[in-house]
Amino acid sequence: MNLSFFIIGGVIFATYMFLTFYNIFYSNKKQKEENYPNLKQNSDEEHNK
Numbered sequence: 001m002n003l004s005f006f007i008i009g010g011v012i013f014a015t016y017m018f019l020t021f022y023n024i025f026y027s028n029k030k031q032k033e034e035n036y037p038n039l040k041q042n043s044d045e046e047h048n049k
Contacts, residue, residue: 032039
């Protein structure tokens with residue numbers, strides 16, 4: 001019974017950590033898109049010159 005609690009707790013914790021990191025990276029990406037909408041476009045234009 002103790003081992004099953006440990007495994008279930010580990011799965012819940014791993015899921016929580018995955019969703020936390022996903023939320024951090026997703027929010028960071030959306031914030032860059034909203035605050036700097038032409039950042040990638042400008043860097044591509046400078047690279048092609």
